[in-house]
Amino acid sequence: MADMETLREEEAGGEPVSLYQRILGDIRDRILSGEWPPGYRIPFEHELTTQYGCSRMTVNKALSQLANAGLIERRRRSGSFVRRPQLQSAILEIHDIKAEVDALGLPYRYELATRLQRKATRADLVRLDVPLPSTVLELSCRHFAGDRPFCLEDRLISLAAVPEVADESFAEMAPGPWLVSRVPWNAAEHAIRAVGADAATAAALGIAAGTACLVIERRTWSADQPVTHVRLTYAGDSHALVARFTPSQG
Amino acid sequence: MADMETLREEEAGGEPVSLYQRILGDIRDRILSGEWPPGYRIPFEHELTTQYGCSRMTVNKALSQLANAGLIERRRRSGSFVRRPQLQSAILEIHDIKAEVDALGLPYRYELATRLQRKATRADLVRLDVPLPSTVLELSCRHFAGDRPFCLEDRLISLAAVPEVADESFAEMAPGPWLVSRVPWNAAEHAIRAVGADAATAAALGIAAGTACLVIERRTWSADQPVTHVRLTYAGDSHALVARFTPSQG
DNA sequence: TGCGTTGATATGTATATACATAAAAGCAAC
DNA sequence: GTTGCTTTTATGTATATACATATCAACGCA
CATH class of the missing domain: 1.10.10.10 (Winged helix-like DNA-binding domain superfamily/Winged helix DNA-binding domain)
Incomplete structure (x- = not known):
């Protein structure tokens, strides 16, 4: 416990x-x-x-x-x-992106790139586990630290789970904090990997193509219903995830 | 609790x-x-x-x-x-590397590259927070999945904390499991980042230089004494960290 | 009005007690 | 010797009770 x-x-x-x-x-x-x-x-x-x-x-x-x-x-x-220590498990604290930038002492700015409400495709199923005839909101945005792009955010939100997103432009407010304050989540899953930036990512982050980037993908559920999938891409050297430790845990 | x-x-x-x-x-x-x-x-x-x-x-x-x-x-x-959910915190399970490879259904092999017992240098202080006149064991090894290198391990162990390592060759057994079974740790700190492979890393992992790699660094303490620092480097696309979620935590 | 005292209240901790239950050990009959 | 029963034991849960303590609210006095 x-x-x-x-x-x-x-x-x-x-x-x-x-x-x-x-x-x-x-x-x-x-x-x-x-x-x-x-x-x-x-x-x-x-x-x-x-x-x-x-x-x-x-x-x-x-x-x-x-x-x-x-x-x-x-x-x-x-x-x-x-008990024998079961698994080395670390507690990863997922901070708000604004908080991360603030911690760097740099001014934070958020910018919406695209906002598209559309029918879910087969390809979306991998990201968000929604039943097929359903509507999703696809967002793409950037978070800036100073005048340099800090993080790229690609998000899919299930309209079935959060109908109110249809009325939200997200021009001013980032979808992350908006969702956190509005939707009670009770399950999530993270995958963390390193990938080389493709041309589009490189351009959006202002880095050279092929640069190593840290990619965090998170899927969130609320009451067993998929809510959102987000992919956060950080330019490799600009960011490290830090995890606190928890000694032993079942 | x-x-x-x-x-x-x-x-x-x-x-x-x-x-x-x-x-x-x-x-x-x-x-x-x-x-x-x-x-x-x-x-x-x-x-x-x-x-x-x-x-x-x-x-x-x-x-x-x-x-x-x-x-x-x-x-x-x-x-x-x-309470308001404090922080999105995820529980990261750090598996044994052998277990990871087994999970892929590939045969696991471990190989020691270098083993060097030496005085700690100023540069080591960043990795392992030992007092300066002290001895460390520096290990470099590789973990294979099938016949492809899966993970590169660079480790520093404090001899003050674990004197017995001096008698261990680590030719057969990887230092990770050896330490886990021997030293009770009570604190650790992880940093996860993406870096492009330098020439040496690329050669050791059998990938092209500049390929994105996932680097996990872990520092471990036992009774407030630094024990070990390890840097694990995974070829970018070959590995993803998966984190389970924990809803809300103080 | 301002301030200190007093009382009410909800939680925090601890006790003695009771019975339930799972599991191991012992025992007896086959 | 093995099977099946009983007993013992340590934990699991729940109760009634008691007192401590932090804190808010209300009261009374200057």
Whole structure:
């Protein structure tokens, strides 16, 4: 249930932590330090209650949260065991493009290139998993950092999922923030790859053809209905994705 | 504490879920569907107890987990409120390279190119944050899918953090799995970028110079001590990182 | 009007208790 | 020895209760 960010609390700060948090932190630290390696059987709830002088509910709360976090595995009758780190999983934070440009200290500008409402074609199915007789909005736009193109955005939006886009010109507002503020999404999928810029991309980004570009594709669903597919293309050297780490996760 | 993966349970399966899980799921669904938008004040614990006919501890457990998951925010005296999705964050799963190749259905092969134990230079500091008079192991190796190079690995390992590497040749075993199984890490940082292959990289990967490559750099710490820095270079079109999504996270 | 005190309220944590359940261990009959 | 039962055990869930604490609102006093 938990990722480690939320499992972490301030120990050094000396602020009062509750008892179950102390128990949780103690065990977590022993696991992360390697003192209790994968497979290690951590003390029974019963033992921890005597060790900490508290009730079973309290240690149960701590252990349950560790189990939710994927750090330990609980087995009835057998006890609780340190889990092997399953997969190295990193948390990628997808920032707003404007925020990225702001972070560079450069003025941000957005520009709509094309806006086309049309019937979905067979080719769109790969990008957006809509039933075939359906209407989509295709957008192409650019994000600028200063006066240099920073990112190219090609987007497909399902009109079935978001009918209101028909009334939105997107001349001033980028579709990303517009959608985020309007459509509650509950699933998404990202693919990240490196591709050489083709002629059109190179021209739009103001770079030489063949330059390495970082391409991020994202598909988003809301209530099992496909909402949008977006392809963001960054000139290779201008951008890096940074991912924070999450220690161990089911 | 929770990420949504673990918050999710099988509703359709019809398997018996506990009461607090039902409460948790009900509220989560209303938030993710948008029925309860950001800022919405969800019913007080007291109201939920009467609504579900259960004790406060039970609804408290559900609400606490939602708060840990970052879906709601709890304020004393005021109630609990739906949080605005903070950042689009995706969970990137960093697979073992052998597993990636296996997934392609191709035979995997590993090959060590160079192995050099030496004093750390100023240039290494950027990669591995070690104190200057210290020793590092520099490795360069290739991972093959079939008979084509799949991935180039350049690695720096701190001997202070992992003295045992001095005795390991890495002729047979890749350093990645070796380290994972041996060193408990508790922090890492990833940077993902697209770069054009330079002459050496192109030769090593068997591609044309300038071809777009996906470069993943990872720095790993164990107990606040830098352990390793690795740069993985994939020929652009041969590889894409896929990231699963996590709905909303503090 | 302005300010401090007081009380009400919702959440935060902890306890003792109870019963359910899964799983392993022990035991007995075949 | 294997099968099938019972017992033990540790966890899973839920309850009623208690007190702490942060905070908002209302009140009363200067």
